[in-house]
Amino acid sequence: MLTSIFAVSVAGILLGLRFKAPALLAATALLLIGIVAWNYLGWPGHVTVGKFLILVFVLASAYLVGLSLPVYRNRNKG
Incomplete structure (x- = not known):
């Protein structure tokens, strides 16, 4: 679970640096599809609804x- 939290955090920061809100919606949908596929295939580490909500x-x-990093960086330059 810790690895998935780290991976989702990095993905969220990178999305925030580059893209706007529709990308967050698409990433959330992709996360849901990935979790459903993971559970359907029966791989170890069954993901529950609670874990899904934590990841979202x-x-x-x-x-x-990620959205706030460029604002913070530009504020400290000037």
Whole structure:
């Protein structure tokens, strides 16, 4: 679970640096599709609804951090 939280955080920050809100919606849908496929195939590490909600929250939070990084960086330059 820790690896997936780290991966989703990095993806969220990178999305926030480059893309706007529709990309967050697409990433959330892709996360849902990936989790459903993971559970359907029966691979180890069954993902529950609670874990999915945690991952979506982490993705959205990291996205907001990624959005705020360029603003913070430009503020400190001037």
